Amino acid sequence: MQNSGWILVTGGAGYIGAHTCVALLEAGHQVLVFDSLVNGSTEALARASALGGGEIAFVQGDVRDRAALDALFARYPVSAVLHLAGVKAVGESVRQPLHYYEVNVSGSLSLLQAMDAAGVHTLVFSSSATVYGAPVRLPIDEQAALGPSNPYGRSKLMVEDQLRDLCAAQPHWRVAILRYFNPVGAHPSGQLGEDPHGTPDNLMPFVSQVAVGRRPELAVFGNDYPTPDGTGVRDYLHVCDLAAGHVAALKALPAQGGLLTVNLGTGRGHSVLDVVRAFEAASGQTVPLRFAPRRPGDIAACWADPSRAEQLLGWRAECDLDAMCRDVWRWQRGNPQGYR
Ligand code: UFG
16 A cells, blocks of 8 residues: 655654654555654664665654754655654653753644644644553543643643644644553564663663663562552553554544544553563563662553554554563664664
């Protein structure tokens, strides 16, 4: 299938972006990436292009740069935008809130204005389960109260609010808000994966760096939560399933119209110790760990009700935790220093 017009992926050279580019190419789309390369890599794009069996056009730039966006839309006939560019570290957002609002909120606003000026009104937006804050009940469905507890989450919620206001005022917009749970995993080829700079904030990249010998041990943040083994429970989602969710949203938007908001998760929760055990089994390595105090701002447990994504997008996560660990290990073992 060859669709008309370019699909613009902002942040396409990042972890989720590169996997999404592969899925878009496989679905027959023409892919154009706009990325500042602050947290992405051209090597990831080259590999995504090879894996997806197609070319990826690339323009380096920042979504806050309206002139650069205008030039991009003038040059390429874009039919839809997947907006993944942004900053995403919770702890950093607490220390540098203005940076988070500038990149995530002002960046999105500049992109929406450039899209409007160019007559492009179809958007898939990368949001996060962090917009829910501490859940009142589990699983979390899209009707749950919104109340993020850090500037990163609030920046995502602010963009969601912009999009709700925009779709209410201008019904010709077609917008999908995707609330990701915990994306992990890597492309099954071992060619693409998460390549965090510095010490990883998130569990899975930390575990895999311990397994490969880059770090001595994992600190497990809290073993006194009201969960079956006392450690935090999350809904881990394979990045290839997540990538497929973007393609499904793009496909569903024309018929659905207006605004649609869906959780992307598996609907299953796994504890930190579940992840460690699964990783040890997948890698054949032991992952030394010690229990440490709770990390400030963490919640005990969080998992999705993903049924709306299945109803509206026909999308469902396929991969289990073992597959996620297996693929992360293949990536980590083959690329111990990431793309460098
Ligand atoms: N954890 C550890 N040790 C570590 C890192 C994490 O024990 O070194 C624990 C955490 O305490 C938590 C679990 O592993 O219980 C998962 O932590 P992550 O940092 O991997 O993920 P979070 O659920 O905290 O946050 C992630 C993203 C957010 C996003 C959220 C959505 O980082 O951006 O998922 O659910 F908003």
